[in-house]
Amino acid sequence: MYEMLAKALSSAEVAAYQSIAAGExxxxxxxxxxxxxxxxxxxxxxxxSWIAHDPRAVTHGLMGEALTELRRLVTHIHEIPALDALAADYDPHRMYGGPASEYLPTRDAMNGRIGEVSAAASASVLTAQPGAPADRDPRVIALGTQRTIDALEAGVEVRSMYVSTAVSHAQTAAYVGQIIDAGAEVRTLSGVFPRMMLVDGRHLFVENHIITGADNDAGWHVTDRGCVAWAESVFGALWDRAARWTIALSDSTITTTGRQRQILVELEAGYTKQQAAKRLGLGDRTVTGELSSLRAALGMRTLYQVMAWWATSRDREFH
Incomplete structure (x- = not known):
């Protein structure tokens, strides 16, 4: 009977009950x-004639019926996961392996999902970055670098493709230099190409081209096997047209002092400025001052830019 309460009593029904309760x-x-x-x-x-019944007794009875139905529904809900588990038997025999795509509305949602999927990569991580490079939080860069190195050490193939102008961006060049040293393959491509990331040939991340007025960093996580395979073939075609990453050389007329070269060698080896100072028998202020002077001479703003310059500098031949 509780199904009858799917909607509230109308004003006419309330008025009818009131009149009958009053003896009409x-x-x-x-x-x-x-x-x-x-x-x-x-x-x-x-x-x-009409007789009105106590609505409290009727309410109690309806509540009992509703609770009984609720218990039945809860039991039914608990049974649903057992049905969903059968997907493990269904998917291996069909190309379709689950929902085709999921919209991720914010940068945090995209980065979170990308981090989760790439951390579990077992075969390959392919990325295409067509945007103009820009300085990012060094902590984010360091985290991304370590994730890439960890993947490479686990035997995952890493291929990254950047727009050609990225070679002259110091922070990007420093990052690329590190992952190349760890075993990644990096190429550059001029012109327009799509931004994408592919993981293990099963996951594809792309920009949003559907939802109007969405966050600029929104995107889609695609798992449809046909779409992912198509995107991988597109990446392969672009990769074949791309050139091997080459570091842009800086002004060779600028030279370092012997002390500056010693400091740069220590930093390149992975030591902090404080550790380098201790290893060289110098004060922290001396190291900081030497690096500041070199940065000013090079016209650079950050130590990351200096280290990227040092990676291709002819001054390295004299240390």
Whole structure:
């Protein structure tokens, strides 16, 4: 009976109940029909008069019925995962392996999903970055570098493709230099090409081209095997056209002092400025001052830019 309460009592039904409770006997109508169905009123057959019942008793009975149905639904809900588990038997025999794509509306959502999927990579991570490079939080760069190195050490193939102008961006060049040393393959391509990331030939991340007015960093996680395979073939075609990453050489007329070269060698080996100072028997202020002077001479703003310059400098031949 509780299904009858799918909607609240209408004003006509309330008025009908009130009149019958007050001892009146209205003509049967749609309002009285529903009140009878709910058990709120009853009609005497011998004289056609109406009797009103206590709504509290009716409420108690309906509540009992609703709770019984709720328990049934809860039991049913608990049984659903057992059905979903059968997907493990269904998927291996079909090319379709799950929902085709999922919209990720924010940068955090995209980065979180990319981090989760790439951390579990077992075969390959392919990325195409067509945008103009820009300085990013060094902590984010360091985290991304370590993730890439960890993947390479685990035997994962890493291929990254950048726009040609990226070679002159110091921070990007420093990052690329590190991952190349760790075993990654990096190429550059001029012109327009799509941004994408592919993991293990099963996951594809692309920009949003569907939802209007969305966050600029929104995107899609695609798992449809046909789409992912197509994107991988596109990446392969672009990769074949791309050139091997080459570091842009800096002004060879600028030279370092012997002390600066010693400091740069220590930093390149992975030591901090404080550790380099201790290993060279110098004060922290001396190291900081030498690096500041070199940065000013090179016209650079950050130590990351200096280290990227040092990676291709002819001054390295004299250390």
């Amino acid at each position: 006997h209205p003509e049967p109508c749609r309002a009285t029909d529903r009140l009878v169905a709910l058990g709120l009123i009853e009609r005497r057959m011998h004289d056609g």
